[in-house]
Amino acid sequence: MKNQLIKFSTILLPFTMMLNTACSSSEAQSEHEVTVPKTEKYISKITETTTPISKVKDGFSLDFIRETHRNFSTPNWQAAGDQSVYINMNIPEFINVDIAMPTHEERHLERNIDADLGNTKFTLEDGSETPTLNEYLNDDYNRVQGIIMAHKGKVIFEAYPGMKPSDFHVWMSASKTTVGTLAILLESEGKLDLEKPITYYAKELAGTAWDKVSVKNALNMASGLDLEETTAAFSDPNSWIEQYFASLFDIEGTGDGWIEVMRRVKPIEGEEPGDRFRYSTAITQALVLAIESATGRAYKDVFNEKIWSQVGVHNQFMVGLASDYHAVGGGLVNTTIEDALKYAMMYTPSWNVVSDKRVVTPEILKRIRTLGDPKAYQGSEEEGYSLEWTGDIGERNSAQWDQVWADGAMFKHGNMHQGIYVDPDRDFCAFVFSNTPNERSDKAPGFMRAVAKKVADQ
Known part of the structure; x- marks a missing residue:
């Protein structure tokens, strides 16, 4: 899969598409018709307002915020322009959310920062070598906002080119891992x-x-x-x-x-x-819909009971709601990046650093990693993306994860280059937040995979 193909990881619409009511009243239309208004929505561009992306850490003017609210539409949000940055960091201002407050005693992550990891490179599919991780993070083209990595339960690398560590950010399709894991947990309880x-x-x-x-x-x-x-x-x-x-x-x-x-x-x-x-x-x-029906509870409440309340997070979990108040569990989870990392750590042997309970047991983890069929994965767009992003072809997709490699590492991508990477056998996990246009090739997954291999060999 080459760079000219766009990755639609979640809720990505072309810029001429409009939010409209036509598809809600389908009886008068054919099964594949929808009335699209002729007026185009405003689409924010990438300008000096958020270039370099570090400007975001200084905040936005009141005029900019008001203009972003006036121009809010799904196409403008997903365009990865200046206004997308603000929307992705302030989802509750634009979309209703369900909230689960932290209840577990907070667990503070120790730091064992290895500055040399910023010099990590990896080999691409064509045999060429990437720039260093530090160069990638500081290149305005990539627009990474935050990245954090942990090995054996300690943070070994973190950088915040375009956000503060305390800022909230939407996960986009990295959210889908919450849906897949909940389904496997409910299966183990005989509820699904x-x-x-x-x-x-x-x-x-x-x-x-x-x-x-x-x-x-x-x-x-x-x-x-x-x-x-x-x-x-x-x-x-x-x-x-x-x-x-x-x-x-x-x-x-x-x-x-x-x-x-x-x-x-x-x-x-x-x-x-x-x-x-x-x-x-x-x-x-x-x-x-299936999870809510099987449990008779709102999605947020199920996730909170099974996972979030078991993790020593600092802040709340938020999930955006559709127009009828069903949770958009596959795209609109919203947290801080360190709390996202603590969630990722629940898939690793260092789960006890952030929790009193092993939620993702070896049996649950095996089910998540092996549920997918390699034959169904072969020739798919995601198989191509595994090569493009990491230079290392995946073996399968499984339980809502985009790529599972033969060594058991897993990755889930999100629109505008969000991502969660978990490598249980190397006791490694990572999370990245970004506001990068999808037509730009994402290399953050490759850097996370390369760092995982590097620290495991030390």
């Missing part, structure tokens, strides 16, 4: 049967093409449905995925229009569920 159709739980989708999609195939994003997030689909204002995202935050509409759009999705001719990995945030949202 992965072999059942997802509509056994997500009854809002019953009687549609979703009936043939098992919970397992949904977790692995091998639905056999025509809902993949691709460049071509996002270039067509009448594509299914366009209709879906236009309805998800349709505040002025009926609220649950996104569910009606999901009910209209069609199967791909000649492809069965489980055959091929096709990335789509809509699948994750179907899993959110």
